[in-house]
Amino acid sequence: MSDEGSTASVNGRQISRPTLEQVAARAGVGRGTVSRVINGSPRVSEQTRAAVARAVAELGYVPNQAARALAGSRTDAIALVIPEAEARLFAEPYFLDLIRGVSAELAEADKQLLLTLVRTEQERQRFEQYLAAQRVDGVLLASVHGDDPLPDRIRELGIPVVMNGRRSEAEPVPYVDSDNIGAGRAAVAHLVGRGRQRIATVTGPPDMYVARARLGGYLAGLAEAGHTPDEGLVAAGDFTEDGGRSAMRSLLERRPELDAVFAASDVMAAGARAALREAGRRVPEDVALVGVDDSPVARLMDPPLTSVRQPIEEMGRTMARMLLDDVSGTLEDTPKRVLPTELVVRESC
Amino acid sequence: MSDEGSTASVNGRQISRPTLEQVAARAGVGRGTVSRVINGSPRVSEQTRAAVARAVAELGYVPNQAARALAGSRTDAIALVIPEAEARLFAEPYFLDLIRGVSAELAEADKQLLLTLVRTEQERQRFEQYLAAQRVDGVLLASVHGDDPLPDRIRELGIPVVMNGRRSEAEPVPYVDSDNIGAGRAAVAHLVGRGRQRIATVTGPPDMYVARARLGGYLAGLAEAGHTPDEGLVAAGDFTEDGGRSAMRSLLERRPELDAVFAASDVMAAGARAALREAGRRVPEDVALVGVDDSPVARLMDPPLTSVRQPIEEMGRTMARMLLDDVSGTLEDTPKRVLPTELVVRESC
DNA sequence: CAACGACGTGGGAGCGCTCCCATCAGGGGA
DNA sequence: TCCCCTGATGGGAGCGCTCCCACGTCGTTG
Numbered sequence: 049m050s051d052e053g054s055t056a057s058v059n060g061r062q063i064s065r066p067t068l069e070q071v072a073a074r075a076g077v078g079r080g081t082v083s084r085v086i087n088g089s090p091r092v093s094e095q096t097r098a099a100v101a102r103a104v105a106e107l108g109y110v111p112n113q114a115a116r117a118l119a120g121s122r123t124d125a126i127a128l129v130i131p132e133a134e135a136r137l138f139a140e141p142y143f144l145d146l147i148r149g150v151s152a153e154l155a156e157a158d159k160q161l162l163l164t165l166v167r168t169e170q171e172r173q174r175f176e177q178y179l180a181a182q183r184v185d186g187v188l189l190a191s192v193h194g195d196d197p198l199p200d201r202i203r204e205l206g207i208p209v210v211m212n213g214r215r216s217e218a219e220p221v222p223y224v225d226s227d228n229i230g231a232g233r234a235a236v237a238h239l240v241g242r243g244r245q246r247i248a249t250v251t252g253p254p255d256m257y258v259a260r261a262r263l264g265g266y267l268a269g270l271a272e273a274g275h276t277p278d279e280g281l282v283a284a285g286d287f288t289e290d291g292g293r294s295a296m297r298s299l300l301e302r303r304p305e306l307d308a309v310f311a312a313s314d315v316m317a318a319g320a321r322a323a324l325r326e327a328g329r330r331v332p333e334d335v336a337l338v339g340v341d342d343s344p345v346a347r348l349m350d351p352p353l354t355s356v357r358q359p360i361e362e363m364g365r366t367m368a369r370m371l372l373d374d375v376s377g378t379l380e381d382t383p384k385r386v387l388p389t390e391l392v393v394r395e396s397c
Numbered sequence: 398m399s400d401e402g403s404t405a406s407v408n409g410r411q412i413s414r415p416t417l418e419q420v421a422a423r424a425g426v427g428r429g430t431v432s433r434v435i436n437g438s439p440r441v442s443e444q445t446r447a448a449v450a451r452a453v454a455e456l457g458y459v460p461n462q463a464a465r466a467l468a469g470s471r472t473d474a475i476a477l478v479i480p481e482a483e484a485r486l487f488a489e490p491y492f493l494d495l496i497r498g499v500s501a502e503l504a505e506a507d508k509q510l511l512l513t514l515v516r517t518e519q520e521r522q523r524f525e526q527y528l529a530a531q532r533v534d535g536v537l538l539a540s541v542h543g544d545d546p547l548p549d550r551i552r553e554l555g556i557p558v559v560m561n562g563r564r565s566e567a568e569p570v571p572y573v574d575s576d577n578i579g580a581g582r583a584a585v586a587h588l589v590g591r592g593r594q595r596i597a598t599v600t601g602p603p604d605m606y607v608a609r610a611r612l613g614g615y616l617a618g619l620a621e622a623g624h625t626p627d628e629g630l631v632a633a634g635d636f637t638e639d640g641g642r643s644a645m646r647s648l649l650e651r652r653p654e655l656d657a658v659f660a661a662s663d664v665m666a667a668g669a670r671a672a673l674r675e676a677g678r679r680v681p682e683d684v685a686l687v688g689v690d691d692s693p694v695a696r697l698m699d700p701p702l703t704s705v706r707q708p709i710e711e712m713g714r715t716m717a718r719m720l721l722d723d724v725s726g727t728l729e730d731t732p733k734r735v736l737p738t739e740l741v742v743r744e745s746c
Numbered sequence: 747c748a749a750c751g752a753c754g755t756g757g758g759a760g761c762g763c764t765c766c767c768a769t770c771a772g773g774g775g776a
Numbered sequence: 777t778c779c780c781c782t783g784a785t786g787g788g789a790g791c792g793c794t795c796c797c798a799c800g801t802c803g804t805t806g
Binding site: 417429460463466467469 | 792
């Protein structure tokens with residue numbers, strides 16, 4: 049009775065899960081040999097390998113993860129941390145796409161995805177406890193603000209991290225970002241190409257690098273087209289629909305003659321659209337509109353919104369790959385990757 | 398050197414995590430006593446408890462999760478399984494809301510959320526391996542089709558399961574669903590109240606219970622209003638925008654005189670909206686439209702869409718709570734919970 | 747005044763792995 | 777023929793915890 053593996057009762061019946069030891073007995077080999085086979089070590093003869101494989105199949109053996117983690121001090125799990133506030137704010141499919149990419153990559157590497165939505169400061173601290181409890185081999189961080197100390201703290205704990213986006217131009221922690229400057233430039237270039245003269249922008253909150261970068265792209269685009277920048281044509285939003293609406297109102301008040309708007313997100317573009325309709329401006333006849341994200345709302349807007357697409361899922365995959373490399377020690381130090389964006393033209397300009 | 402806890406190197410420096418043993422030594426008590434304090438056992442004197450708490454704080458002790466799982470055979474982790482295909486199909490925020498609810502509830506109970514997106518049949522099988530590896534204490538299943546054997550298989554493994562939605566009227570596995578029949582009835586009652594006479598419906602795929610239930614609600618609503626059902630007013634979609642569009646086209650062809658449509662999802666309603674526009678029908682003047690989900694696209698449609706809201710986040714919370722109860726053994730057998738839906742009236746009817 | 751619970755406590759015995767060292771055959775070179 | 781090296785294998789020693797039994801030490805009861 050003492051060597052039957054762990055058991056669980058199901059409707060009174062006992063289901064028992066075999067252990068390494070039992071597989072070894074069945075295959076007529078030692079524990080170490082079975083372990084070697086399971087972990088794909090080359091130091092096993094072909095014959096033995098086959099015998100062990102047979103025993104594994106016959107018993108339906110699956111290694112116990114907890115025991116592996118304890119003995120080998122690695123968990124085969126990765127945490128993805130998403131601040132709850134952001135999950136509401138952002139064009140919502142963003143995080144689903146990101147999760148999809150991360151998940152796909154981790155599945156290929158046979159790693160588990162631990163999803164952590166962080167709501168409060170208290171939960172943040174609890175998250176650091178999890179890390180200390182050695183539940184994960186590495187951490188992926190989505191949507192970090194400019195002054196967030198978490199990435200550095202995690203690194204201090206000796207745990208590999210990769211971020212989605214960066215906190216500033218000179219980000220010391222490994223990250224994967226999309227080309228936000230390029231996004232702004234592409235949008236402006238397109239509007240200029242359509243003959244627009246007075247191009248405004250609705251930006252994100254200035255404490256986020258992504259907002260500053262898109263604004264930078266907008267300014268660069270204007271400069272390249274020989275336009276003079278005008279502060280009156282820049283209004284700050286906060287990545288919400290309401291924010292987009294009021295930013296647009298203030299733009300219309302200050303510069304009623306504007307004929308195009310680059311909104312730093314589709315959601316803000318939707319708000320801007322509403323403000324334009326209020327003011328009796330037609331899109332695209334009177335004012336052309338471009339957003340960022342190419343989210344489903346862009347397709348559904350009236351008229352459908354031209355938008356700069358980010359390769360979100362690909363960012364997720366890249367982050368996961370970088371992190372796994374870091375965990376396994378095959379990583380260049382502090383890598384940064386910036387993925388290209390792409391303008392998707394629809395009827396709004 | 399042999400009793401210093403596990404170590405990890407960080408920039409060449411060594412960070413060591415204390416063990417129970419070390420806390421015990423520091424507090425001048427035995428290992429068992431520290432364990433009791435950590436786990437909140439009442440069988441410890443107040444004085445000892447305080448001494449241990451101090452030692453824990455001084456050393457920054459955090460219990461090693463792998464060791465706990467191995468010795469205690471529980472992982473404090475729950476898996477949430479989402480079929481990848483569905484994640485694309487559905488009104489996308491659906492799963493984010495669900496995740497949010499689950500995550501909130503698990504965080505309160507100090508459990509981890511393991512997110513599993515299942516893409517292929519192969520990944521499904523790998524998931525069963527994970528279960529066998531005892532990585533999780535229980536499983537939450539989202540979006541199960543009528544013939545899915547997975548829920549039963551998991552139960553056979555002796556692992557607690559709760560599903561989101563059900564496979565049929567007589568679902569043997571614990572589940573949390575929303576009142577889909579009530580949703581259909583509410584939509585029809587509203588349309589009837591607005592004087593609509595020829596009310597059509599675009600349904601989901603008939604192999605999903607949720608689709609049949611909403612159709613059932615539609616039929617019940619008609620019956621309650623004294624309307625005679627007409628098969629020509631029923632067209633099957635597949636929960637996609639395209640599906641909604643072609644279903645609407647066929648409805649218009651068969652019953653050009655229809656004056657209202659109940660679409661079984663917002664996404665299909667968006668497709669139907671497009672088909673109506675094509676056909677020159679105005680919404681709501683010629684045809685009134687109601688959807689289900691109350692997703693962001695409903696608000697953004699033109700005109701904004703009346704829709705039946707499901708309490709998605711609340712479903713997530715309820716599922717998590719039920720599962721945790723099941724895991725801890727404090728659960729009534731095979732509980733079912735059906736949460737109410739709510740009509741959100743906008744300009745589309 | 748002895749016997750007896752109750753309570754608080756210490757620590758042995760695992761949980762199922764990985765790591766690593768010792769062992770054992772063979773085969774080739776001196 | 778003997779020795780050494782290589783490749784394959786067995787199994788001890790943990791990993792850090794929980795479970796549980798055994799051991800005082802009291803206050804209480806007959």
